[in-house]
Amino acid sequence: MEIIGIGTDLVEVERIKAFAQKSGALKRIFSTEEINYCQARKNQYEHLAVRFAAKEAVFKALPFEGVAFKNITVINLESGRPQVVVKDVRANGLNILISLSHTRHYAIAQVIVTK
Numbered sequence: 001m002e003i004i005g006i007g008t009d010l011v012e013v014e015r016i017k018a019f020a021q022k023s024g025a026l027k028r029i030f031s032t033e034e035i036n037y038c039q040a041r042k043n044q045y046e047h048l049a050v051r052f053a054a055k056e057a058v059f060k061a062l063p064f065e066g067v068a069f070k071n072i073t074v075i076n077l078e079s080g081r082p083q084v085v086v087k088d089v090r091a092n093g094l095n096i097l098i099s100l101s102h103t104r105h106y107a108i109a110q111v112i113v114t115k
């Protein structure tokens with residue numbers, strides 16, 4: 001196993017809250033599953049913010065350019081553990097490891113890509 005990329009991103013929850021309140025904004029960046037997951041939780045903006053951080057961190061860690069944020073999604077296993085799905089053939093064969101954390105004000109994502 002070889003580490004081929006790392007990425008990290010820190011997001012202010014308030015920034016995502018302002019973004020989310022613009023008409024149609026969420027659907028441009030987040031999948032329906034991501035939106036549903038976040039909106040079912042007490043502070044949806046923390047969960048949206050951490051997913052935005054996840055997309056940016058994955059973007060930084062991937063060894064190629066130009067993947068659309070909508071094609072980088074986070075799903076949660078039954079345990080709550082997050083997993084990344086990248087819909088881009090160039091990501092085939094890559095393992096993308098992610099860890100997320102959020103508070104009322106900040107959300108952070110850390111990513112390691114291996115193959």
Ligand SMILES: CC(C)(COP(=O)(O)OP(=O)(O)OC[C@H]1O[C@@H](n2cnc3c(N)ncnc32)[C@H](O)[C@@H]1OP(=O)(O)O)[C@@H](O)C(=O)NCCC(=O)NCCS
Nearest residue numbers: 046047048050051074076079080081082099100101102103
């Ligand atoms: C899972 C746990 C580590 C999350 O830590 P936290 O400080 O509460 O919250 P953080 O903001 O740091 O992390 C939240 C993120 O951790 C991730 N996460 C949740 N469960 C996880 C798990 N089992 N493994 C790895 N990551 C996990 C998720 O991405 C979550 O964000 P999301 O819901 O928006 O996707 C914490 O709840 C814990 O210690 N759980 C174990 C014990 C426990 O509470 N069990 C519950 C049943 S009794």
